[in-house]
Amino acid sequence: xxxxxxxxxxxxxxxxxxxxxxxxxxxxxxxxxxxxxxxxxxxxxxxxxxxxxxxxxxxxxxxxxxxxxxxxxxxxxxxxxxxxxxxxxxxxxxxxxxxxxxxxxxxxxxxxxxxxxxxxxxxxxxxxxxxxxxxxxxx
Numbered sequence: 836x837x838x839x840x841x842x843x844x845x846x847x848x849x850x851x852x853x854x855x856x857x858x859x860x861x862x863x864x865x866x867x868x869x870x871x872x873x874x875x876x877x878x879x880x881x882x883x884x885x886x887x888x889x890x891x892x893x894x895x896x897x898x899x900x901x902x903x904x905x906x907x908x909x910x911x912x913x914x915x916x917x918x919x920x921x922x923x924x925x926x927x928x929x930x931x932x933x934x935x936x937x938x939x940x941x942x943x944x945x946x947x948x949x950x951x952x953x954x955x956x957x958x959x960x961x962x963x964x965x966x967x968x969x970x971x972x973x974x
Contacts, residue, residue: 843909844884845954846891846898852951853885860929908947910957916944922958923948
């Protein structure tokens with residue numbers, strides 16, 4: 836199997852609410868919008884798919900529910916600590932709960948926000964050139 840990821844799919848409780856957050860709040864441009872799904876091109880060969888819970892469950896199986904954060908994070912690398920703070924501010928204006936940026940023991944700077952379905956996004960600046968391949972400007 837070739838080592839790569841093509842799609843990341845997240846089950847959403849309310850597709851319209853998710854669209855309002857990602858499109859209206861964060862300013863993302865959808866690549867596709869269907870009745871049960873909303874897709875964004877998030878890299879040259881990577882799509883983020885937001886799928887209604889009923890559509891997800893009909894194909895994948897029952898969702899696990901319970902307290903606490905989902906056991907994953909998505910990451911958005913940017914070009915500076917100031918860019919981390921700018922993205923977190925944008926997310927907060929869009930309605931996200933935010934964990935402010937801070938300097939990390941690994942040498943970088945990062946913070947988190949939670950989307951409307953409580954999926955956690957890390958916004959990070961990594962000073963290591965080997966790990967900063969995804970650093971892009973915040974705007």
